[in-house]
Amino acid sequence: MPESFFILSKNNLEIAKDEVIAIAKTYDRFAKAKSFSNLIIIQSKINWEQIARRATFVKTSGQILRKMSGLFIGEENFEVLKNAKTFACRIVNLSSKHFDIPELESSMGDMVSKLSRAQVNLENPEIIIYLIFTNQENFFGFSRPEEFAKRPKKVRKHPHELDWRLARVMINLIGLKEGETLCDPFCGTGTTLMEAESMGIRAIGLDFDKKMYEISKENLKVNGFKSKIIKADFSEFVKMKDKFDGIVTDLPYGTASKVSENPQELVKKFVGMLPRRKKIAIMCKKGFEKKLKMNPSKTYEIYRHKTLTRTILIK
Numbered sequence: 001m002p003e004s005f006f007i008l009s010k011n012n013l014e015i016a017k018d019e020v021i022a023i024a025k026t027y028d029r030f031a032k033a034k035s036f037s038n039l040i041i042i043q044s045k046i047n048w049e050q051i052a053r054r055a056t057f058v059k060t061s062g063q064i065l066r067k068m069s070g071l072f073i074g075e076e077n078f079e080v081l082k083n084a085k086t087f088a089c090r091i092v093n094l095s096s097k098h099f100d101i102p103e104l105e106s107s108m109g110d111m112v113s114k115l116s117r118a119q120v121n122l123e124n125p126e127i128i129i130y131l132i133f134t135n136q137e138n139f140f141g142f143s144r145p146e147e148f149a150k151r152p153k154k155v156r157k158h159p160h161e162l163d164w165r166l167a168r169v170m171i172n173l174i175g176l177k178e179g180e181t182l183c184d185p186f187c188g189t190g191t192t193l194m195e196a197e198s199m200g201i202r203a204i205g206l207d208f209d210k211k212m213y214e215i216s217k218e219n220l221k222v223n224g225f226k227s228k229i230i231k232a233d234f235s236e237f238v239k240m241k242d243k244f245d246g247i248v249t250d251l252p253y254g255t256a257s258k259v260s261e262n263p264q265e266l267v268k269k270f271v272g273m274l275p276r277r278k279k280i281a282i283m284c285k286k287g288f289e290k291k292l293k294m295n296p297s298k299t300y301e302i303y304r305h306k307t308l309t310r311t312i313l314i315k
């Protein structure tokens with residue numbers, strides 16, 4: 001079974017690992033994972049690019065060709081360079097040993113040049129050869145420079161808007177697939193709707209505030225997105241429950257945005273209305289979740305500033 005590697009940003013490491021695993025399992029429920037520090041190895045039938053394209057916190061990714069016991073690399077390992085004109089070598093040291101990385105990368109480059117017809121090109125290589133060292137295992141792999149789709153444009157912003165990374169990670173954690181539909185009953189400026197559509201997921205948004213409704217509409221329109229936005233109280237989502245597969249939302253905090261009632265009461269009321277058997281990811285102010293009858297499968301704490309830590313609840 002092919003193995004892929006993902007080197008993650010060290011901020012939000014727990015959620016970053018869970019996201020990669022969740023994406024892999026969305027497409028292959030038998031996918032397996034193991035991790036070493038900020039490296040995660042996924043064994044699955046799906047290609048690494050399919051995971052990397054969706055994942056929020058992946059810095060580098062590629063395919064593992066084999067595990068290594070020493071530093072020796074034979075000719076047979078460079079099959080991957082057969083049709084490539086250019087390559088670069090990268091060493092990732094996650095072990096506690098010290099290596100002279102520039103020196104090692106350069107001698108590896110010399111060795112590969114002798115064993116293949118490809119030439120070193122550090123600026124714009126077709127293939128990047130990776131040696132990854134950890135305290136437990138070492139890996140030899142390759143990658144191609146990533147060409148990911150452009151980020152959606154946000155022409156109208158608002159102080160309460162959700163960081164797009166958190167919107168994206170929440171969508172991925174609940175495993176929504178292309179062609180499925182997400183509902184955000186507190187859509188504000190439309191961040192979750194835009195992230196969903198950028199991954200081929202349809203979206204329905206609600207917001208009771210006319211200004212927010214208009215901002216969302218405009219943000220979607222400039223990107224050519226087709227999500228449906230309704231100016232209505234969140235409770236209207238119950239009537240649409242056959243039209244969506246999951247809910248991803250960031251609940252009001254009672255600070256920067258308008259709110260129809262006491263935010264803590266609103267969260268309780270909202271959770272009481274959640275449909276069974278739907279995928280759910282909600283974010284609320286830390287502490288609000290304590291009295292909820294939700295039984296999340298996982299929670300994450302996201303620090304924003306001294307007076308605001310948020311909780312993400314996944315079900």
Ligand SMILES: C[S@@+](CC[C@H](N)C(=O)[O-])C[C@H]1O[C@@H](n2cnc3c(N)ncnc32)[C@H](O)[C@@H]1O
Nearest residue numbers: 161162186188189191207208209233234257260
């Ligand atoms: C924290 S903001 C959501 C921010 C949004 N995720 C974004 O990125 O812009 C909460 C939103 O809930 C909306 N809201 C508050 N009470 C509501 C209600 N009863 N029904 C629907 N929307 C409501 C507010 O207008 C606000 O836009």
